[in-house]
Amino acid sequence: MKTPLSRRTLLRGAGVGLALPFLESMQPALARTQPTKPRRMLAICNNLGLLPDYFFPKTTGRDYALSPYLELLQAHRNHFTVFSGVSHPNVDGGHPADVCFLTAAPHPGSSSFRNTISLDQFVAERIGIQTRFPSLTLGVNTRSRSLSWTGTGVAIPPEDKAAEVFRQLFLQGNAAEVAAQLQRLDTGRSILDTIAGQASELERTVSAHDKERLDQYFTSVRDLEHRLTVSRGWENKPKPVIKAPVPVDPGSPAAYMDKVKVMYDLARLAFETDSTRAITLMLEGVSSPVLEIAGVKITDGYHNLSHHGKSESKRAQLKAIDEWHMKLLADLFTSLEATKEGDESLLDRTMVLYGSNFGDANTHVTTNMPVILAGGGFKHGQHLGFSTQQNYPLPNLYVSLLHRFGLEADRFASSTGTMRGLELT
The missing domain is CATH 3.40.720 (Alkaline Phosphatase, subunit A)
Structure with missing residues (x-):
């Protein structure tokens, strides 16, 4: 039987460690009916x-x-x-x-209030x-x-x-590697570009269902990266001095x-x-x-x-x-x-x-x-x-x-x- 993928498998690149979603290939063959x-x-x-x-x-x-x-x-x-x-x-x-x-x-x-443990903790x-x-x-x-x-x-x-x-979820490595990956994101380069080879290799080895699942996941990562890049770019740009009302950019608390x-x-x-x-x-x-x-x-x-x-x-x-x-x-x-x-x-x-x-x-x-x-x-x-x-x-x-x-x-x-x-x- 084929060895199942680890649930903690990461696709790695310079400064990047992208976790994978749940895949049926992560379960032993005999256990896939009840993962x-x-x-x-x-x-x-x-x-x-x-x-x-x-x-x-x-x-x-x-x-x-x-x-x-x-x-x-x-x-x-x-x-x-x-x-x-x-x-x-x-x-x-x-x-x-x-x-x-x-x-x-x-x-x-x-005045004497002291909070207690929250449900999530x-x-x-x-x-x-x-x-x-x-x-x-x-x-x-x-x-x-x-x-x-x-x-x-x-x-x-x-x-x-x-x-x-x-960054906490997906970027790993030393400070220079993380900074370089953030710069790549700022210029529109997806994390998926960094790990493209590994992603392609993985898609060739998993089932058709998993391949569809990975495609959906990678698409959602790209969409989120795009929104974050737009927001990050606006936050770092100085606001022009104009007489008309300043439009709200994605980095504003009003958004x-x-x-x-x-x-x-x-x-x-x-x-x-x-x-x-x-x-x-x-x-x-x-x-x-x-x-x-x-x-x-x-x-x-x-x-x-x-x-x-x-x-x-x-x-x-x-x-x-x-x-x-x-x-x-x-x-x-x-x-x-x-x-x-x-x-x-x-x-x-x-x-x-x-x-x-x-x-x-x-x-x-x-x-x-x-x-x-x-x-x-x-x-x-x-x-x-x-x-x-x-x-x-x-x-x-x-x-x-x-x-x-x-x-x-x-x-x-x-x-x-x-x-x-x-x-x-």
């Missing part, structure tokens, strides 16, 4: 929340009517569960609550040794507001520069949605190459400027819009921003579903948790949090609605996610058990 595939988790917090009247469905169960925002996820209805009436017990304090999204540590606004401590990176902590427009916290209550600073994360998309793409590639199995992403809106949204004129900062005071003009702009969040989330689900891992998709193996610390950012309410869970091997296609007056503990969901990882955990933070109504496939 061993890992579980993963991507946890995303939008720290300015969503307009609740457009997000929450009015009916519950499996036949619930999609809300306006969830209509944008219609194609994936059977791949996600939406929750209402959930929150973290005793997590209050308005904006400071975002750092408790994955910890559920109480009273983040108090709980996972990383137990299975992180199985991958090159125990976890990845990412952010959009922030290097301080973190979702990831150690067991001693220390924040892990998020990376908000996609190119830096890309918020572009940043969200590239982070989603990075997360998918990190999972596809099994570089890590736990990723957090803080979508920071509080310090973000006036956003550039295609087809919509935004006139105020994201934070100010969230405090709309029921102004129809502000709500309309905020709704446009929220809808883009949902569109990008739908695109993420689509890309994970299209990425195959054996007889399953990457979405089947990845728990995507999307939510916010705010139930309503306009009034700083931290109850009735908007939460979606997609993929990961659960029976989805339902709205689990709990009491909006006596909220159900969201940490119960976290216990269910830990169990899906195969980890034994009776409790996490203020949980009282597993998530009621959420079943495995």
Whole structure:
């Protein structure tokens, strides 16, 4: 029998080490009918929340009517569960609550507050040794507001520069080799150009299915490289002094949605190459400027819009921003579903948790949090609605996610058990 490829196989060039996605050739011939595939988790917090009247469905169960925002996820209805009436017990304090999204540590606004371990780090401590990176902590427009916290209550600073994360994932070698490869990327030369010979040789030795899988993966790497190169180039160019308004380039914090998309793409590639199995992403809106949204004129900062005071003009702009969040989330689900891992998709193996610390950012309410869970091997296609007056503990969901990882955990933070109504496939 042919010796299977190692799951940690790298295609190597000067300053480059490109990991491979899951291939059927990585399994012994007799084991390919039931390949061993890992579980993963991507946890995303939008720290300015969503307009609740457009997000929450009015009916519950499996036949619930999609809300306006969830209509944008219609194609994936059977791949996600939406929750209402959930929150973290005793997590209050308005904006400071975002750092408790994955910890559920109480009273983040108090002077004596000390955070606790986050869900991703709980996972990383137990299975992180199985991958090159125990976890990845990412952010959009922030290097301080973190979702990831150690067991001693220390924040892990998020990376908000996609190119830096890309370098960590794919560039290896000494400083001169890495610098040379970055220069090649700046001039439009793909990592794949550096390892073209090895890639071609690999494609000649694998099955037709694997060859198709590699082609899909290499295409996604080239697309991501192109976006990163464009962004990096603009960031290094001085801005001209002109009288007309300066257009927003891809490197600007105002290009918020572009940043969200590239982070989603990075997360998918990190999972596809099994570089890590736990990723957090803080979508920071509080310090973000006036956003550039295609087809919509935004006139105020994201934070100010969230405090709309029921102004129809502000709500309309905020709704446009929220809808883009949902569109990008739908695109993420689509890309994970299209990425195959054996007889399953990457979405089947990845728990995507999307939510916010705010139930309503306009009034700083931290109850009735908007939460979606997609993929990961659960029976989805339902709205689990709990009491909006006596909220159900969201940490119960976290216990269910830990169990899906195969980890034994009776409790996490203020949980009282597993998530009621959420079943495995």
